[in-house]
Amino acid sequence: MDSVDKDKVTVIDATKIDTSKYKREVKREDDAASQLKSTGLLNTLVYAKDRAEKRDQNVILALVDQVVNWGRLCSIWPVTSGLACCAIEMMSMSMGHYDIARFGSEVFRATPRQSDLLFVAGTVSKRMAPRLKRLYEQMPEPKWVIAVGSCAISGGPFVDSYAVLTGVDKIIPVDIYVPGCPPRPEAWLYSMIQLRKLIKEEGVGITWGLDK
């Protein structure tokens, strides 16, 4: 640092930068085709084609598969289950500021029978673990789990407590982990976006029921 000539360094006061200049222009999608593209339907079709080529499948079947996936990714209904601190942030995520409803997921169903997503929001105590497992098992397929907060991931600050399960993935499979204590609602929303990506790219597809 000593070698830097101090006269030549211009000190910039960060507070005085006019950020309005750098504001990103929002591109509006005017024509119907690009609007439709933004819903993911067109991407879905492209994926279907890829998939059919890759796996040597019938295009129609792959298409139906992808349309179903598209339906699933845009309407993920979480089950109302908060365990501890993170549940409050789950509430604030569904409120005005962050509004999970934009992704079509504000329908918090009270019963696991009608929901697709389980947020493990908070500390899983050893007493609660079997009940949570039961709740997960009673959800119908396809279902996803997002483990939120360091407690649900690893036990977090309570890792050496005798009463806390160190990580919810010991009892149920987890799709997405969101670190933080508690994670900010933005992080939750990011996890939702990641989940959508997961469903879109891998998905569950259709198990053709007639073969059963």
Next chain:
Amino acid sequence: MARTEEYQLNVGPVHPSTHGVLRFVLTMDGETIKDTEMVLGQLHRGIEKIAESRSYLQFIPYTDRLDYISGMTNNYGFTKAVEDLAGITVPKKAEYLRVFVMELNRIVNHLVCIGSLLLDLGAATMIIYGFRERHKVLDLFESLCGARMTFNYIRPGGVRGDIPEGFIDNAKEFLRDMPKRIGDYAQLINDNEIVHMRMKGVGMLSPEDAINYGVTGPMLRGSGVSYDIRKDDPYSVYEELDFKACTRPECDTYARYIVRMDEMYESLYIAEQALKRRWHPTLQG
């Protein structure tokens, strides 16, 4: 003659109206609840045991997670105990700042409480409005300590740091806007006939019972007992501040709700005084 049977019904631990993980086993006859057994411990995290193996400073973050809506107040409770044990005197400036954040946290707490109450009654709108204001307070707290919910801000001997630039303006803006917002909520809820039907005369807790059970806070004051620890056994700098304990004599849910609404105004008033006094030249420690 038809025969009726008593049956057991689980409510919780995962139920929309048990906030947190609480479980009731109700014994019911038809629609009448005969008996309630409360099953606790689904959120037992062994914090006391953890505290044994932590230093005083290390334990402060855990207090945030006790009652996760009002982390500041929990911080203060623990810190106060440590300070009393160690005989630390806290500068006045820090005390005022503590009072300021604690009162804002009280507002947050009451907002979440009223919102959840209305949510359980079936009106989902109030909690969303409440969370809107909560978010503003949390923004203030975030500029103070960098966290939205788990603050770890109040430390033995003072607070984590001084206020950042621009904090006073934001805080003043909030204090200016908030009374109007509370007025909006009052308009939304107080004049609603169904709210009165659902809340008046429900959950009666007589003053004697309240004292015998050791109830505190707005619950006690909603039962007509004018006891506010900030006033009757003042800690911190509360005795230098001007406010009144809000009391209602009706002893029901509605009275407790009104107490909370009134306390939000009082908290705003206290916070305003604390903010002003903090800059008083003679008081700066």
Next chain:
Amino acid sequence: MLTFVGVAFVFIALFLSRVVRPSAPSDVKSEIYECGEVTIGDTKFYHNLQYYMYAIAFLIFDVEMAFMYPWAVHFRNLGFIAFVEMFIFVGILVIGLIYLVKKEALKWTQ
């Protein structure tokens, strides 16, 4: 006809759903949901009689209303005497309703 189409619609949708949906039954899954707890006791239990009181009262009033419709349609032809006659009939029913209320038969919890 609409009934058939409606029922057919339901059947087709359920069949489609059967075709495309996954199925992974398990023991726990097919147990009933009671807030994540194992249910206590039998789920079919004998009830308080209260529910049936409402049904009986409803039946009485429903029949009464069925009587009132033809009366209402031909009211203009029948004149004032029909009005008096009907309200004698309704009056008896209202007395019955008052009796029910007085007896606390229409009280949800006893």
Next chain:
Amino acid sequence: MIFENIYEIIAFILNSAGILQYMQSYSDALGISIAPKLIIILIETALLLVGVALMVMALTWMERKVLAHAQARLGPMITWYHGLLQPVIDGVKLLSKEDLMPKRADRWIYFIAPMIAFVPALLVFIPIPFGRDGAIISDLPMGILYVMAVSAISPIGILIGGWASDNKYSLLGALRAVAQDISYEIPMVLTVIGIVLITGSLSLQDIVLFQDKIWFVFLQPLGFIIFLVAAVAEMARIPFDLHESESEFVAGFFTEYSGMKFAFFFLAEYAHLFSIAAIMTTLYFGGWHGPMIPMIPPIITSIGWFTLKVLVIIFFTMWLRATVPRVRVDQILDIGWKVMIPLALFNVFITGLLVAGGVL
């Protein structure tokens, strides 16, 4: 041209397109002369089914948007323009969702219940005039009585659905829902008697035609208020939504239902909402009456007016949902039996007196 109902309209269109003659000659040759009739009826039922399904989808979208905007949120945004495709997506998802049945459930009843709840919600639309010049499936002479009778069937679906689920929440939720439905059925039907007294006809078409000068809202203000409250209760909207009282019985009678069967309960709920709003429009807001716009066929304008009125009523119920909490079960029933029924009888009494006195 004046048509009696949609059947004739379809027949006219097919006739002028020249299809009907072909169909007739073919069916005559095959010896099934009833076939063209059946095909026309199929077309009209399909039209109705599609119309109701579209409306219901629009309503679910509207519900989420209205609620979101009342609560300072945005609501569904990413699925096309302001989330317009959201109902379709929900449908696709529910279609591909696993369908569960509890171990000890009553299999057949469990299976039939959504059907019993859903089909009457469609049948209600048969005698409702959607517009002038015959935009009606069939103008039944017993119209209003038929509507009331059919809409009283869906509580049976709720009841057996709750019973068959083998779940305590479902059972209690279903019993409460049915108790509420039947309690508000009575004042609702009683207030309609007031209208029948004035018009002297049970046909909904006649009732609408009667209102070309003045709507029944103004002739029957008390009756309208009673009908409104009872309608909100029948629709199971929020001040009276015992059907899905989340904070009490998890999800009411459909706690155990998942996948497509749940979707049918869901559809039935919104179809019911639409049907009762349609009845209310017909009875109190002059049905399809409204200023006709020149250049546009009156049948389309009148259907437009009808839809607009229905949507306003439904918007009102959504607005209610955003503002008021739920009434407790015993209070709901008390209001029903001790306030609404006497008031409804009083309304009939007053109307009868006025009609007999020659005022109305």
